[in-house]
Amino acid sequence: MNLIARITSPGPQSPLSEVLRVPLGVDVWEVKPDYMILRATEAQLERLSRMGYQVEQLEDVAQHLSAFATADAAAGYHSAASLEEELRHLAEARPDVAELREIGRSIEGRPILALRIGDRHGGVPKILFMGCHHAREWIAVEVPFLLAKEMVERADEPPIASWLSSGEVWVAPMVNPDGHEHSRVEQRLWRKNRRRNQDGTFGVDPNRNYGYMWGILNLPTSSHVPSDETYVGPRAFSEPETQAVRDLVACELFAGVITYHSYSQLILYPWGYTDRPVPDARDRELMVGLAIEMQGLIRGVHSSVYTPQQSSELYPTAGDTTDWTYGTYGIPSFTIELRPRTVQEGGFILPASQIQPTWEENRPAAFRFIEHLISAPIG
Numbered sequence: 001m002n003l004i005a006r007i008t009s010p011g012p013q014s015p016l017s018e019v020l021r022v023p024l025g026v027d028v029w030e031v032k033p034d035y036m037i038l039r040a041t042e043a044q045l046e047r048l049s050r051m052g053y054q055v056e057q058l059e060d061v062a063q064h065l066s067a068f069a070t071a072d073a074a075a076g077y078h079s080a081a082s083l084e085e086e087l088r089h090l091a092e093a094r095p096d097v098a099e100l101r102e103i104g105r106s107i108e109g110r111p112i113l114a115l116r117i118g119d120r121h122g123g124v125p126k127i128l129f130m131g132c133h134h135a136r137e138w139i140a141v142e143v144p145f146l147l148a149k150e151m152v153e154r155a156d157e158p159p160i161a162s163w164l165s166s167g168e169v170w171v172a173p174m175v176n177p178d179g180h181e182h183s184r185v186e187q188r189l190w191r192k193n194r195r196r197n198q199d200g201t202f203g204v205d206p207n208r209n210y211g212y213m214w215g216i217l218n219l220p221t222s223s224h225v226p227s228d229e230t231y232v233g234p235r236a237f238s239e240p241e242t243q244a245v246r247d248l249v250a251c252e253l254f255a256g257v258i259t260y261h262s263y264s265q266l267i268l269y270p271w272g273y274t275d276r277p278v279p280d281a282r283d284r285e286l287m288v289g290l291a292i293e294m295q296g297l298i299r300g301v302h303s304s305v306y307t308p309q310q311s312s313e314l315y316p317t318a319g320d321t322t323d324w325t326y327g328t329y330g331i332p333s334f335t336i337e338l339r340p341r342t343v344q345e346g347g348f349i350l351p352a353s354q355i356q357p358t359w360e361e362n363r364p365a366a367f368r369f370i371e372h373l374i375s376a377p378i379g
């Protein structure tokens with residue numbers, strides 16, 4: 001898939017949503033009310049064009065990579081190894097409040113790490129932040145990492161000190177270390193883990209492999225075709241990366257979860273598998289209310305607009321992280337799609353100079369989530 005294209009609908013006879021039902025194997029990057037951005041082959045784009053869609057080639061992938069995937073851009077980001085080292089230093093600097101846990105191992109044997117932050121006197125409620133289910137979404141490592149760093153380094157200051165005495169914050173910044181390494185060293189736009197599939201292709205999408213409504217859809221955005229970017233895997237929790245998260249959540253019984261992705265600047269809440277809203281009115285109001293509140297907090301920092309919406313409004317997905325954490329445990333669960341907003345701003349390849357502002361704007365939203373759950377736990 002060597003081309004990046006914008007697809008628009010010529011009219012109501014060819015609604016854009018139908019593009020997401022055609023089993024073409026394209027890589028869906030952006031879905032907006034009036035257009036879609038895809039990575040695709042020439043043949044795939046021709047097929048869409050013959051179906052009546054307007055197809056505009058924006059650039060080829062090689063051009064996109066040479067513009068954005070520079071050595072400078074990569075230098076500001078962690079590798080799996082440098083992340084491990086820094087997490088270890090944080091834990092060693094403050095053993096009274098921080099502990100590094102290996103929650104599992106990836107297919108290639110890399111540790112999947114989580115930092116437990118809390119002074120051990122409170123213990124509950126516990127909140128989980130995760131990053132980098134998708135390999136190419138490097139900013140989704142940095143935001144939770146910077147959250148962990150700030151919470152450890154400022155553990156004695158209000159309001160963090162009081163949170164850490166009455167609860168715990170767990171941060172797992174890189175759920176998919178094999179994929180991330182592959183994206184760093186081999187293919188910058190790699191998305192999935194590094195499972196060798198039965199048909200010889202590589203990768204299961206970890207964010208389609210969770211065990212709530214797993215596999216009930218078969219669409220380009222939630223696919224049963226192993227070579228597809230959103231391959232759901234042979235069964236729920238078939239992957240060691242999702243097993244690690246499953247076992248951690250089962251053990252620690254978190255009160256809420258935020259999982260970071262990129263890009264598009266969205267705040268997504270369940271469901272992904274259906275257009276119907278979550279049936280429990282109180283849960284729905286809580287999650288919609290928190291999403292709107294987080295939107296305002298994020299915008300207040302650098303005027304960035306992150307749009308709150310139900311996950312399925314972006315596109316349908318079955319087996320994602322937050323459908324599972326909400327569907328199985330009933331806890332408030334959000335997927336935050338970080339910067340940038342568009343492919344023209346780099347898409348998955350965010351310049352390293354934007355790591356700090358992206359963290360700065362997400363900081364008050366993450367803090368509000370912690371504050372809400374630690375001071376007023378539900379249920």
Ligand SMILES: [Zn+2]
Nearest residue numbers: 134137261262
């Ligand atoms: Zn993602």
